[in-house]
Structure formats: structure tokens, C-alpha cells
Amino acid sequence: MYIPRYRITTAILKNIGLVEAAREVIENAPIIPAWEAKFQSEARLKAAHYGTALEGNDLTLQQAQIIVDQVLDTPEQAAAAGVVGRERDVQEVINYRRVLDHLEQLKAAARTQLEYSKELLLQIHQLVTDKLVELEKSGQLRTVQVVLRNSVTGEVGFRPPTPLEVPFLVEDFLRWLNSDFGRSEHPVIRAGITHYVLAAVHPFVEGNGRTARALATLVLVMEGYDIKRFFALEEYFDKHAEDYFGSLMTVSNQATKLEDRDLTPWLETFTQALAIELTRIKESVRQVSVDTQIRKQQGKQVTLSERQMKLMEYLNANSQMTMAEARTQLPMVSEDTILRDLKDLMIKGVVVKKGSTKAAHYVIKK
Numbered sequence: 364m365y366i367p368r369y370r371i372t373t374a375i376l377k378n379i380g381l382v383e384a385a386r387e388v389i390e391n392a393p394i395i396p397a398w399e400a401k402f403q404s405e406a407r408l409k410a411a412h413y414g415t416a417l418e419g420n421d422l423t424l425q426q427a428q429i430i431v432d433q434v435l436d437t438p439e440q441a442a443a444a445g446v447v448g449r450e451r452d453v454q455e456v457i458n459y460r461r462v463l464d465h466l467e468q469l470k471a472a473a474r475t476q477l478e479y480s481k482e483l484l485l486q487i488h489q490l491v492t493d494k495l496v497e498l499e500k501s502g503q504l505r506t507v508q509v510v511l512r513n514s515v516t517g518e519v520g521f522r523p524p525t526p527l528e529v530p531f532l533v534e535d536f537l538r539w540l541n542s543d544f545g546r547s548e549h550p551v552i553r554a555g556i557t558h559y560v561l562a563a564v565h566p567f568v569e570g571n572g573r574t575a576r577a578l579a580t581l582v583l584v585m586e587g588y589d590i591k592r593f594f595a596l597e598e599y600f601d602k603h604a605e606d607y608f609g610s611l612m613t614v615s616n617q618a619t620k621l622e623d624r625d626l627t628p629w630l631e632t633f634t635q636a637l638a639i640e641l642t643r644i645k646e647s648v649r650q651v652s653v654d655t656q657i658r659k660q661q662g663k664q665v666t667l668s669e670r671q672m673k674l675m676e677y678l679n680a681n682s683q684m685t686m687a688e689a690r691t692q693l694p695m696v697s698e699d700t701i702l703r704d705l706k707d708l709m710i711k712g713v714v715v716k717k718g719s720t721k722a723a724h725y726v727i728k729k
Contacts (some may be wrong), residue, residue, distance in 0.1 A: 378634035385641035413597035523565035550586035555633035
């Protein structure tokens with residue numbers, strides 16, 4: 364059985380500590396349902412966009428949003444909706460959206476501990492590469508040798524295992540992932556190892572990166588770290604692509620055999636990415652969370668309109684708000700409408716008004 368080699372360094376410990384701290388805040392913050400939906404929608408979009416941009420997809424975030432939000436299923440539908448781009452790029456985003464759907468379905472259907480099987484891996488790859496590679500190569504382990512070249516110099520940067528080795532390496536890794544020994548590791552470490560091994564074994568002719576990131580995400584989601592589905596590591600990796608690919612390559616070039624490689628440098632990169640992404644989300648959650656004391660007083664979450672959420676976001680960040688400041692947050696809304704929204708917030712016990720006339724301002728009720 365494959366046993367991954369790595370050391371728990373100070374950097375990894377620090378990163379996992381930040382992940383745990385952010386997880387605690389995000390999962391327990393009294394966020395109103397509409398904001399939860401907004402965070403989830405943004406994370407889903409970023410995963411679909413940046414997860415494909417990493418592989419050279421040229422669609423913009425706005426174009427990807429049309430495909431994801433409107434649940435478009437073909438390049439023709441995307442074109443009719445105003446998405447102008449290469450058919451392949453459109454199909455990649457469609458496919459990754461379907462992968463994200465599949466991960467959510469697996470989580471929703473799970474009644475017991477998920478078995479990470481070869482069939483599951485092939486199913487994810489089939490979704491990733493649908494209509495992008497020949498039918499006989501989609502959802503199938505590769506039967507040819509591949510090499511990874513430097514996109515600038517053309518030099519071979521890494522030569523993955525031979526096709527004869529691939530089935531055995533995949534089965535060996537999955538045996539560890541499903542074992543009691545493997546499951547005793549921290550889920551964040553397990554996810555990082557999953558990502559690395561699939562990227563290094565390179566079991567498919569195409570779509571290895573997207574498949575590796577998807578299965579790593581599934582490990583987090585299934586093992587208690589879905590964190591309300593608020594995060595998308597793909598954005599961080601795309602914006603730090605040199606560090607991301609460089610770290611994978613550094614480990615892969617240590618030794619010929621997978622079992623001889625020290626995964627520590629990659630795990631430092633992976634845990635740092637997750638720590639930074641979740642810390643960013645934690646701060647955003649704090650800004651839009653309705654004050655905890657209000658929830659304790661009322662014993663329930665408060666349903667607010669999108670305009671009211673905007674006002675509450677400002678109040679969370681600035682402690683108080685004048686009418687003039689409220690108008691800056693809702694520039695396209697009449698003053699009468701803003702006053703009605705504020706009055707409704709007062710009726711619901713969320714904010715209170717202090718002072719009168721021009722000196723009046725609003726604060727969150729304590």
C-alpha cells in the first residue's frame with residue numbers, strides 16, 4: 364500500500380490552525396440565508412471559472428457566470444445567451460459546473476462514509492472531459508505515455524509514470540485513502556495528498572488537473588470541511604499559478620518513484636492556499652453577519668431584503684450609519700424606500716435609531 368511521505372512543519376501547523384479558526388467562525392456565524400446563498404453562488408462560479416482558467420481557458424469571469432447561473436448545457440445555448448468564445452472553452456466551463464453538481468449530489472446522498480473508488484474517479488474524469496476528448500479516452504485511464512513540457516521553452520519538465528504503472532498506482536493510492544490508517548490523517552492533509560498524487564500519476568490523457576482538484580475538494584466536503592461550500596481553492600491557485608505548478612513540479616522531480624517523494628513542500632503550499640482563502644471568507648462573513656446578540660435575543664435568523672443586507676453590511680463594518688451614508692450604499696434607491704427599509708429593520712429589532720433630525724444615525728441593536 365502506498366504510504367505518503369511528509370513532515371508536519373511549523374508552516375503546515377500554522378496553516379491548519381488558521382483553517383480551523385476560520386471554519387469555526389464561518390460555520391457558527393449567524394448569517395441570514397440569502398447571504399449564505401450568495402457566498403455559495405460566488406464560490407461555485409469561481410471554482411468553475413478559475414478551475415478552467417488554470418488550464419488555459421480564455422473565457423472571462425462574466426462569461427462563465429452566464430453559463431453557471433443560467434445552467435446552460437451546450438455551447439449553442441451559451442452563444443444564444445451572449446457568450447462569445449471558443450466552443451472548447453465554453454464546454455470546459457459547462458463540464459466543470461456539472462462536476463460541482465456531482466460533488467454536491469454525492470454529499471447529499473451520502474449516508475455513511477464514502478468509498479473513494481476507481482469508478483468514482485473515472486466518473487469525475489468523464490464529466491470533466493465530456494465532448495473534449497475522444498469517447499474512448501473520457502473516463503478511462505490512459506494507455507499512452509505522456510510528458511509535461513515547459514510552455515515557454517518546450518523542455519520536458521516532468522515525465523509521469525508509464526501507462527502500465529498507472530492502474531496499479533491508482534489502486535494503491537485509493538487503498539491508502541480508504542484505509543483506517545489513511546483516514547486517521549487530518550482531512551486537509553488527505554485532500555492535499557489526493558491532489559498531489561493524482562497530478563503526479565497523471566492517470567488520464569487530459570483533464571488531470573481538474574480531476575485532481577475535484578477529488579481533493581470531495582475529500583474536504585465529505586470529511587467535515589465543506590465549510591458551507593463557501594470556498595473555491597481554484598481562484599487562489601490561478602492567481603498564484605507559478606507557486607502552484609512550481610510546488611507540484613518540485614516534489615515530482617525529487618525522485619522517480621512516487622513513494623520516495625517528500626510531499627512536505629506541496630502540503631505547505633496547499634494548506635497555505637486553504638488558510639488564505641478561508642481567512643478571506645471569514646472576514647467577509649464577519650462583515651455581513653447579523654450581530655450574535657440579536658440572534659440570541661430573537662432566537663432565530665432575521666429575513667432581510669437585498670437592500671437591507673447591503674445596509675447591514677455597512678453597519679457591521681462601520682458601527683453606525685447616517686442617512687447620507689445609507690444613500691451611498693443604495694445610490695439607485697429613493698430616500699423614501701431607504702427610510703422604509705430602515706423602519707422595517709427597527710421593527711424587526713435589528714437596528715435602533717439614535718438622535719433626531721439631521722443628527723440621527725442608526726446602529727445595530729445590542
